[in-house]
Amino acid sequence: MAKKMANLNYYFGIKMRLFPSSAQRQIIDNNINASRFAYNEMVAIDKELYSLHQVKVPIAIVQDRIAYLQRRKNNTQMLFAIHPWLAGTDIRTDVVDQARRAYQNAWRMFRQVHRSGVPVFHRKRDNGSYQLPTRYTKTEVGLANGSNRFLDKRHLILSGLGKIRVSGSQKRLFSHADSIRVGTITIRCDATGRYFLSMMLGSDTPFVHTAKPAQAAVGIDLNIDNFLTDSNGNVIPNPHYYRVIKGQLAKQQRILARRRLRAKKEHRSLRTARNYQKQRIMVANIQCKVANRRKNFLHLVSTALIKNHDMVVAEELRSQNMLRNHALAMSIADVGWRTFLGMLAYKAELYDCQFVTVNPRNTTQTCSDCGFVMAGDQKLTLTDREWTCPQCGAFHIRDHNAAKNILAKGLALN
Numbered sequence: 146m147a148k149k150m151a152n153l154n155y156y157f158g159i160k161m162r163l164f165p166s167s168a169q170r171q172i173i174d175n176n177i178n179a180s181r182f183a184y185n186e187m188v189a190i191d192k193e194l195y196s197l198h199q200v201k202v203p204i205a206i207v208q209d210r211i212a213y214l215q216r217r218k219n220n221t222q223m224l225f226a227i228h229p230w231l232a233g234t235d236i237r238t239d240v241v242d243q244a245r246r247a248y249q250n251a252w253r254m255f256r257q258v259h260r261s262g263v264p265v266f267h268r269k270r271d272n273g274s275y276q277l278p279t280r281y282t283k284t285e286v287g288l289a290n291g292s293n294r295f296l297d298k299r300h301l302i303l304s305g306l307g308k309i310r311v312s313g314s315q316k317r318l319f320s321h322a323d324s325i326r327v328g329t330i331t332i333r334c335d336a337t338g339r340y341f342l343s344m345m346l347g348s349d350t351p352f353v354h355t356a357k358p359a360q361a362a363v364g365i366d367l368n369i370d371n372f373l374t375d376s377n378g379n380v381i382p383n384p385h386y387y388r389v390i391k392g393q394l395a396k397q398q399r400i401l402a403r404r405r406l407r408a409k410k411e412h413r414s415l416r417t418a419r420n421y422q423k424q425r426i427m428v429a430n431i432q433c434k435v436a437n438r439r440k441n442f443l444h445l446v447s448t449a450l451i452k453n454h455d456m457v458v459a460e461e462l463r464s465q466n467m468l469r470n471h472a473l474a475m476s477i478a479d480v481g482w483r484t485f486l487g488m489l490a491y492k493a494e495l496y497d498c499q500f501v502t503v504n505p506r507n508t509t510q511t512c513s514d515c516g517f518v519m520a521g522d523q524k525l526t527l528t529d530r531e532w533t534c535p536q537c538g539a540f541h542i543r544d545h546n547a548a549k550n551i552l553a554k555g556l557a558l559n
């Protein structure tokens with residue numbers, strides 16, 4: 146038997162754009178609807194079971210109903226029998242099974258983290274997704290063998306859909322295609338009507354091999370004036386993708402609000418209001434553009450850092466405090482430090498690099514040459530960009546000095 150996903154050593158996720166034909170698009174949309182329907186069916190059954198269990202007297206009719214619902218809950222075939230439209234040839238029982246699993250996971254998540262809330266009805270929206278398991282019948286795994294598999298770098302075979310064109314697959318995967326197992330895949334339609342596929346991959350060998358300079362460690366200081374400064378004195382300026390496009394976005398959002406209001410006034414449903422829908426897609430496109438630019442930037446910077454060093458040290462984010470300052474909150478959300486640190490963490494694993502975060506306490510106020518700590522009214526404020534140490538006389542650029550201290554704290558952990 147081929148090894149299960151859970152028993153493999155390394156995981157890797159890829160996201161690809163899908164280019165379905167119009168027939169395939171129809172099938173995908175049907176499956177998204179069926180997946181949501183099955184999920185909501187589970188929510189409804191559990192709600193009814195809950196209220197039936199409140200009836201403490203053993204009444205036969207109630208007991209029968211409970212038994213029936215419990216059977217229905219655990220039986221995909223029964224769901225298909227009750228709702229004949231679900232049995233359309235293009236809807237997979239796999240999709241429904243997977244939706245049921247998602248529902249059970251939502252409960253499991255609620256039991257672990259109460260904040261996540263109990264599973265609720267999924268409303269019909271402009272976007273949606275469904276999941277498909279990947280099955281291997283033979284003993285071997287590999288990108289070219291499962292029920293969902295690669296034909297070549299640009300084409301996949303997906304169960305229920307057949308051959309479909311993709312973009313964004315990664316060349317390096319194909320160099321050891323035979324040892325990679327494809328896990329559950331998610332097919333998603335976004336608010337602008339584009340289709341994407343996320344694929345979980347597992348392997349017993351690492352996905353990436355790199356040779357890098359020995360013993361290169363770097364500390365990074367994330368700050369407001371620039372995106373980051375490293376301990377070698379390199380400065381990466383803040384990207385301005387958002388500021389530029391913000392005015393444009395606000396304007397289009399105002400138009401959208403106006404059209405929503407007009408449709409409401411004329412008692413038309415938003416779903417069929419054509420001008421509103423056109424505008425909605427326009428706004429979604431702008432938001433998508435901002436998000437993509439930001440992500441590209443963060444990927445570029447994080448990959449460069451991880452690939453070129455064997456240790457990267459950053460501060461723990463103290464945004465809880467910083468977010469109290471409104472102007473700062475805006476730029477923090479804007480630059481995406483949290484996402485950035487997340488990227489560093491997972492890429493470090495991928496590229497066999499050590500990534501650690503340290504307590505930011507005094508990293509700015511300490512002289513990296515002699516260790517003197519500025520205190521009292523000597524303390525540096527946000528506007529002090531450069532300073533001279535009163536004890537040893539060393540001249541410091543504030544962020545560069547902080548990055549050196551961050552590196553030292555990280556090295557001290559080893």
Ligand SMILES: [Zn+2]
Pocket residue numbers: 512513514515516517534535536537538539
């Ligand atoms: Zn000093």
